[in-house]
Amino acid sequence: MEQIQKLLIIGFVWPEPNSSAAGGRMLQLIAQFQQQGFAITFASPAMDSDYMVNLASLNVDKTSITLNCSSFDVFVAALNPAVVLFDRFMMEEQFGWRVAENCPNALRILDTEDLHCLRLARQKAFKAHREFTIADTLKEDVAKREIASILRCDLSLMISEFEMELLKTTFKIDEKLLYYLPFLLEPISVATFEKLPSFQERQNFVFIGNFLHEPNWNAVQYLKETIWPLLRKQLPEAVLNIYGAYPSQKVMQLHQPKEGFHIKGRAIDANEVVQNARVVLAPLRFGAGIKGKLIEAMQCGTPSITTTIGAESMQGNLPWNGFVTDDINEFTKAAVLLYQDEKLWKVAQQNGIAIINQRYSKELFENDFASKIIFLLSNLEQHRLDNFMGSLLQHHTLTSTKYMSRWIEAKNRI
Incomplete structure (x- = not known):
């Protein structure tokens, strides 16, 4: 034997x-x-x-x-x-x-x-x-x-x-x-895709990431201090929900509901949170490896906006699941576009599904x-x-x- x-x-x-x-x-x-x-x-x-x-x-x-x-x-x-x-x-x-x-x-x-x-x-x-x-x-x-x-x-x-x-x-x-x-990863089938919430069924922006990881904390600070004020001027009713495991007191202090900036802490079900959001924001300014939050966005059919470091090595020669830019004004403009333009949003969504199926399917x-x-x-x-x-x-x-x-x-x- x-x-x-x-x-x-x-x-x-x-x-x-x-x-x-x-x-x-x-x-x-x-x-x-x-x-x-x-x-x-x-x-x-x-x-x-x-x-x-x-x-x-x-x-x-x-x-x-x-x-x-x-x-x-x-x-x-x-x-x-x-x-x-x-x-x-x-x-x-x-x-x-x-x-x-x-x-x-x-x-x-x-x-x-x-x-x-x-x-x-x-x-x-x-x-x-x-x-x-x-x-x-x-x-x-x-x-x-x-x-x-x-x-x-x-x-x-x-x-x-x-x-x-x-x-x-x-x-x-x-x-x-x-x-x-x-x-x-498991490839995203047509049946799985059809169960995802539609553009109309989704609302709000989301960021998700473990707060023990310094690049995530830095990205949330960047959102709060620089990007979100610019974005809120163009979308006054918009809400950004920040999720992540192990939030410290300094993270929780950024919670400002009047500004539409909500610190939610640990997500009980990360997939549900990301699936119900319309756009993922991930302005990562340093880091390495493949970003789980952006993979998760693609799996949930949620377009994302990130930086060149955020998207590094993730898409190969395929178009991104939204926009990649290091410029603050372009980042903000892209967020508004994706949030409001259903046709553009659907193209970005399909791009993300193609990246998962062609680059991360475990059978490959x-x-x-x-x-x-x-x-x-x-x-x-x-x-x-x-x-x-x-x-x-x-x-x-x-x-x-x-x-x-x-x-x-x-x-x-x-």
């Missing part, structure tokens, strides 16, 4: 699909590996949350693990997974060397989510009021950590083609270590991804021989990070 292969996912947090795109992405990966026949254990050092998904309902084992503790060595050796998936590079830093030491034959995969060095470099450039350049990413300390993690892993899953190209050209990463795997990726995993499991030794820099970094990590972690563990016992 053939033994079922095991996958260990080491999560930065427990998945919260209703709080962030990252949570939804993780559930998509779990489904893909289950389809490939893997028995999955999800482990994390994070505290439980009220909004985390019930992993048992997905037939996934849940295990709490501890940072800087040899109890993980015992756990991972006993589990003996064929594949280990690190959720963001920070988890590979903490646990990668332990996996390499206790399960040397396990395929190590990094899910990057987005390139942290790119997001942080853009954020710093924005806050310093200067133009961002690709060279800024090279100056980020976090880039050294992130790139080292990518090199140590056997494969890194990339959600953005722009970021893949950045890694290959700026950081000289061998493309054999990178794999493009965007959001894996799942067979090739399964083949990639099988190939790497069968050719792991040669794959690692071809990645000498990764082996070099793994060697030095084992002799440095290992002893730092052992020191912390010993100190914690005192």
